[in-house]
Structure formats: structure tokens, C-alpha cells
Amino acid sequence: xxNKNFTLYHKIYQLIKIMYKTVKNFPKEHKYSLGNEMIxxxxxxxxxxxxxxxxxxxxxxxxxxxxSVVFDKLKMRLRMGxxxxxxxxxxxxxxxxxxxxxxxxxxxxxxKWAKKAGGxxxxxxxxxxxxxxxx
Numbered sequence: 001x002x003n004k005n006f007t008l009y010h011k012i013y014q015l016i017k018i019m020y021k022t023v024k025n026f027p028k029e030h031k032y033s034l035g036n037e038m039i040x041x042x043x044x045x046x047x048x049x050x051x052x053x054x055x056x057x058x059x060x061x062x063x064x065x066x067x068s069v070v071f072d073k074l075k076m077r078l079r080m081g082x083x084x085x086x087x088x089x090x091x092x093x094x095x096x097x098x099x100x101x102x103x104x105x106x107x108x109x110x111x112k113w114a115k116k117a118g119g120x121x122x123x124x125x126x127x128x129x130x131x132x133x134x135x
Contacts, residue, residue, distance in 0.1 A: 008106045009053075012046045022095075026086050034077060034086070041074040045103075050111070061114040068107050075100055103111040 019042055023035035048067040052060050078100070082092035 006033065008049055008103065008110075009046070010032045011099055011103050011106070012042065014098060015095070015103065016042045016046065018095060018099070020089065022091060026081075030081075030084075030086055034081060038074060038077045038081065041070055041077065044070045045074060057117065061117075064107070065112045068111055071107055075104075 016039065018040050023031055023039060025057060040086060045067060048063055052063045052067065053062060066106045078087070079093065081087045082089065087095070
């Protein structure tokens with residue numbers, strides 16, 4: 001990642017673009033199974049991020065928890081891709097260090113906020129220019 005101030009939305013969006021390029025090179029037997037599953041989970045993460053941003057506070061916690069679970073599923077499939085040599089060590093390292101670690105930190109921040117807020121207190125969470133801009 002070139003800019004550490006990218007939002008969660010942008011980071012997941014960039015990850016999806018990388019994944020399309022990466023999965024394109026998977027062998028046919030994995031491209032349409034594991035590859036499509038990875039891309040689908042990444043899109044689900046993006047969709048949940050957008051949904052969380054548009055929900056009333058009392059509904060955000062459960063969706064943030066759902067986002068965390070979907071993101072964990074994505075990470076496991078990416079790790080499997082690396083372990084069965086669909087992703088090189090370098091590709092996996094780039095995805096992990098450039099995207100997964102940062103996205104995980106930001107989702108963790110949302111989870112921490114959700115647990116602390118208990119569904120109330122903050123009116124809205126904006127996606128940019130920073131992850132959490134409270135109004």
C-alpha cells in the first residue's frame with residue numbers, strides 16, 4: 001500500500017482488484033472453486049463495510065462481527081492458496097502485508113468501538129477520510 005491513510009473501503013477495494021489479477025492465473029481446477037470463493041468473500045467484506053456505515057448504531061455491532069468472520073474466512077482461503085502453491089510466497093506476502101494486516105487492524109478497531117459503544121453514543125461512522133470520524 002502506498003498510502004496508510006486509505007480507508008477500510010479503499011483497502012478492501014484494492015484487495016479485490018489484486019485478487020482478480022491473481023486468481024486469473026490459477027489453474028482451471030482452482031480458478032472456479034477456491035479462486036471464485038476468495039473473490040466472493042472479498043466482495044462480501046466490501047458489501048458489509050458499506051452496510052455497517054449505513055446502519056443505525058444499535059445494528060452495527062452484529063454486522064461488524066459478521067464482517068470480522070467473513071474476513072477470517074477470506075484469510076484462511078488465501079493461506080490455503082499459498083500452501084497449495086497457487087500463490088507464491090512473494091504474492092502471499094504482498095497481499096498479507098499490504099492489505100490483510102491493515103484491513104484486520106481496521107476491522108479490529110471497529111470491533112473495539114462496537115463493544116465499547118454498546119450500540120449507542122456515536123451517531124455515524126464515516127468511511128473516509130479516515131476509518132473512524134465521529135460526528
